[in-house]
Amino acid sequence: MDSVPGTSFYDGLNKLLIGFLIILPFIDISCTSDHIVIVTLIFITSWITGLLLWCVTESISSIISKKEWSRFLDNKKKYINKAYHDIEAEINETHDDTQFTLIDYYKSYYHVQSKGLLGSIPVLESFSAFFKNLMIVIAWWLILIIFFSSCSSCSCRWLCDIIATLTTSDVCSCSQPCCICIIQCITVLMLCLFIIIIGRYYTERKIIRLVLETYLLTPDKNQNH
Numbered sequence: 001m002d003s004v005p006g007t008s009f010y011d012g013l014n015k016l017l018i019g020f021l022i023i024l025p026f027i028d029i030s031c032t033s034d035h036i037v038i039v040t041l042i043f044i045t046s047w048i049t050g051l052l053l054w055c056v057t058e059s060i061s062s063i064i065s066k067k068e069w070s071r072f073l074d075n076k077k078k079y080i081n082k083a084y085h086d087i088e089a090e091i092n093e094t095h096d097d098t099q100f101t102l103i104d105y106y107k108s109y110y111h112v113q114s115k116g117l118l119g120s121i122p123v124l125e126s127f128s129a130f131f132k133n134l135m136i137v138i139a140w141w142l143i144l145i146i147f148f149s150s151c152s153s154c155s156c157r158w159l160c161d162i163i164a165t166l167t168t169s170d171v172c173s174c175s176q177p178c179c180i181c182i183i184q185c186i187t188v189l190m191l192c193l194f195i196i197i198i199g200r201y202y203t204e205r206k207i208i209r210l211v212l213e214t215y216l217l218t219p220d221k222n223q224n225h
Contacts, residue, residue, distance in 0.1 A: 019050030131200035
């Protein structure tokens with residue numbers, strides 16, 4: 001779905017934060033506290049990185065969506081059809097076996113948008129996009145840790161410091177051997193990745209149900225279906 005008015009702030013914040021997380025492994029935070037020029041350069045670089053990442057992911061998503069072997073898209077189609085008939089049965093107390101396709105869903109979305117009834121849906125879409133980008137960030141971090149770290153030279157000290165700061169403990173700190181640090185970082189990132197995947201899954205489902213519920217409750221929906 002394209003962005004609608006009112007979500008530009010969330011989209012911009014999304015790009016800025018994700019861009020910052022992408023370049024975070026290459027930033028020495030201790031050298032930025034008193035240097036406004038460096039902070040400004042980091043801000044601009046983060047924005048550009050986030051924008052480039054958005055362009056790449058949108059292009060890849062567009063290519064994947066055109067492939068019949070896209071399992072995720074097939075699952076989404078099945079869920080949309082099932083959700084439509086379930087919600088229709090709840091609202092109208094009727095059962096219709098007509099297939100509700102992905103195109104029908106897009107039409108219903110833009111119908112709801114044209115009526116100004118999206119409500120909190122754009123915010124949920126921003127959260128979904130943020131979760132998707134976070135998965136890319138974690139994958140990037142895992143690549144850096146797995147392929148550019150060794151027991152003699154650890155490249156994930158920056159992540160160890162973040163974890164130690166957030167947990168206010170030395171569970172993962174620079175005082176430990178690099179091998180232990182690497183294993184702990186990978187474990188934490190894999191756990192975060194699992195939580196993010198689950199969060200995005202339920203957010204996507206929530207968006208679909210909200211769109212269909214609003215659409216089915218719109219009096220003149222049949223003019224657009």
